[in-house]
Amino acid sequence: MTKEASKKTKKPAPKKSWAEKMEQDHSVVKKLDKDFADMKAGSRMYISNPKTIDAYIRNIPKGKSIDLKTMRNDLAIAHHADVTCPVTTGIFLRIVAEAANEQLAKGTSIGKITPFWRVINPKMPLAKKLSFGTSLIREQHKKEKLGSA
Numbered sequence: 001m002t003k004e005a006s007k008k009t010k011k012p013a014p015k016k017s018w019a020e021k022m023e024q025d026h027s028v029v030k031k032l033d034k035d036f037a038d039m040k041a042g043s044r045m046y047i048s049n050p051k052t053i054d055a056y057i058r059n060i061p062k063g064k065s066i067d068l069k070t071m072r073n074d075l076a077i078a079h080h081a082d083v084t085c086p087v088t089t090g091i092f093l094r095i096v097a098e099a100a101n102e103q104l105a106k107g108t109s110i111g112k113i114t115p116f117w118r119v120i121n122p123k124m125p126l127a128k129k130l131s132f133g134t135s136l137i138r139e140q141h142k143k144e145k146l147g148s149a
Contacts, residue, residue, distance in 0.1 A: 004012050007108075008027075010102065016100075017099075017102060018095055018098035018099035019099050019102055019103070021050065021095045021098075021099070022050045022051065022054065022095060022099045023050075023051075024049050024050050024092075024095075025049050025050075025051045025052075025053070026049055027046065027047060027048050027049045027079070028046075028047050028051060029044050029045065029046050029047075029079060029080065029081045030044070030045050030047065031043070031044055032044075032045050036085050037087070038083075038086065039082075039083045039095060043081075043082040044080070044081040044082045044083070045076075045081060045082070045083050045084070045085050046076050046081035046083070046084045046085065047076055047084075047085045047088050048075055048079075048084060048085070048088060048089060048092055049092060050092045050095045050096055050099075052075065052092075053071075053075075053089065053092045053093055053095075053096050054065070054076070054096045054114050055101075056071060056075065056120055057096060057114050057115060057116055057118060058114055058115070060115065060118040060119070062115070062137050062144055063144045063145060063146070064118065064146075065117075065118045065119070065121075065141075065144075065146045065147075066118060066119055066121075067103075067121075068086075068089065068090075068093070068124070071084075071089070071119055072084035072086065072089055075089075076085050076124040085114040090126055091118070093119060093120065093126060094126060094129060094130065096114055096116055097114075097116040097120060097130055098112045098130065098131060098132075100113040100115075101113075101130070101132045101136070104136075107129070110140075115140070116134070116137075117137040117141060117144075117146070118138055118144075118146070120139075122134040122137045122138050
């Protein structure tokens with residue numbers, strides 16, 4: 001078989017579900033060599049994971065919202081770092097929201113899924129990237145009187 005033919009017969013790996021992406025549980029604290037985003041060189045940066053973000057959000061009481069900056073600060077303090085990576089936090093927050101939406105689509109009640117709307121505001125750029133749009137976030141903000149609906 002030629003290289004050309006073998007390339008055509010290889011199947012791409014099946015795409016992971018959001019729930020499978022939630023299984024990542026590796027986190028690390030790294031010292032920044034240079035300035036990055038809103039963080040200074042020499043800072044200890046915490047790189048979280050979806051499970052930690054999920055656990056944090058599940059501890060936010062009904063009727064209360066936390067902004068992304070506060071969540072990042074809280075996570076940094078909890079993991080003995082100066083800052084939390086904004087890029088991976090956004091990625092992992094999306095994974096948490098998409099996995100919660102998958103659960104909802106499979107019949108899990110809204111009260112049993114991770115209340116990601118307590119961190120994601122419908123006007124955030126991240127909200128616009130969600131596969132299911134912003135209507136659920138707006139509905140939940142209205143129900144919990146979170147002020148951005």
